[in-house]
Amino acid sequence: MAEEECPMERFCKLVGSRWGCLIVKNLMNNDELGFNELLRQLSTNPKTLSDKLKLLEKNGLVKRRVVNEMPIRVFYSLTEKGRGAARVEEFISKWIKG
Amino acid sequence: MAEEECPMERFCKLVGSRWGCLIVKNLMNNDELGFNELLRQLSTNPKTLSDKLKLLEKNGLVKRRVVNEMPIRVFYSLTEKGRGAARVEEFISKWIKG
């Protein structure tokens, strides 16, 4: 049916899934993490993580920093907007308990 | 892998899907609606609507009121908690735009 999408829905597609949610939380506690570090912490698979990171990056929640060493390294961190998602979560927590 | 669930995730399962979201919005504008009225307004199918309504009811967002006439009528409305979800949406809207 694909009519327009409400903000709630857009939000939930980003951080409402198991992994979107956990990525934000982990980056919240860690400043910067490499791909495989994240992978281990979330105990998921590369495809799922990669997909989610791309989505989050595209929507401006996550920042990618590439370091050209050998082997190459890539670090992920939250943007200001991404940190805002944590505030949203607090708000939601209160509502769901109240 | 089914560890514990964050509040964000629980919230999103309720109102983050296309239909959960629209049901809340429609009930927000209408006080009370019958099953088929809702069905027409959302233009979805009975199964999807029925499933979602059960989930929302189970989680205390939606109230069911049965009127024993012939034919039987059932009205759905938002609870206080359900109305709170609308406030959460406002908060999210601000964040997603900002």
Add this chain to the structure above:
DNA sequence: CAGGATCCTCTTTGATACTG
């Protein structure tokens, strides 16, 4: 180390038909 390619399963959604 960072991720792409495959393939597979499970859940959600949907269309349609039917019942009390």
Add this chain to the structure above:
DNA sequence: CAGTATCAAAGAGGATCCTG
């Protein structure tokens, strides 16, 4: 009118292997 039953389709997530 308010749903349930059935079946098909699509997408998210997952396991595993592979490459620059």
